[in-house]
Amino acid sequence: MIRVLIAEDQSMLRGALTSLLKFEEDMEVVAEVSDGQQALEAIEKLSPDVCLLDIEMPHISGLELAGKLRDSGNKCKIIIVTTFARPGYLQKAVDAKVEGYLLKDEPIEYLIESIRKVMNGERVISTDLAAALFLKEESPLTEREEEVLRLANVGMTTDQISKQLFLTKGTVRNYFSTAIQKLHAESRQQAVNIAVEKGWI
Structure with a gap:
């Protein structure tokens, strides 16, 4: 018997998956x-064989949990x-050594x-997502620029x-300024949104 845990913040989808798998x-x-x-708490307590994790969940994201x-x-x-074929997210999932990305x-x-x-030791990636991996854009941001955008995002x-x-606050503002320029954004928030969308932060 394959013991499955489902982590999904949309209750209708979560319920539907549970019903179908039964x-x-x-x-x-x-x-x-x-x-x-x-x-995380349920996995530590119940030791499921397979965990279906939504990529974007409250408190801890699916990728963070995988890590x-x-x-x-x-x-x-x-x-x-996931709902989105974001190359940056897929790369992070590959780096986290997940078995499936659908x-x-x-x-x-x-x-x-x-x-x-x-369960048989294979890896599975949706065809559309596999194609997206080859289209992955490299981040133009430095590590520090990504860091300030990541902190702004929270x-x-x-x-x-x-x-x-x-x-210094001036240095932080400079990092924001260069990140905004590199991402062709009009504001700090737009720069954050673009970096998230690309999977760079």
Whole structure:
């Protein structure tokens, strides 16, 4: 019996996946949760064989959770599910050594077959996502520029970022300015949005 955990913040989709997987004689849904923190706790407690993780969840994203599980040596198979074919995200998933990376609009049969494949030691990537990997753009940002945008993305102010990175406020503003120019953005927030969209932060 393949023991599956589903982590998805959209309750309708989560419920539908759970219902459909219950029809499979060789699968059992051991937990369904709505955010990354709940998923981490459930995985540590229940030790599922396969974890279906939404890429964008509250508290801990699917990619962050995958990284935590790999760093801790957890052996569960990880399938990331996403709405967007973002090359940057796919690269991060590959780096995190996940077993599957699927688009949410794949047929349910494809997902079920993918669960069986990863249990047999295979890796599965949606065709459209595999194509996106070859179109991946390199980030024009420096490590510091990515860092200030990442901190801005979680709601930190210039003052807070300067304290966090031990930089002057002027230096932080300079990093924002160069990042905005490189990304052809009109504002700090737009630069953050572009970097997130590309999967660079």
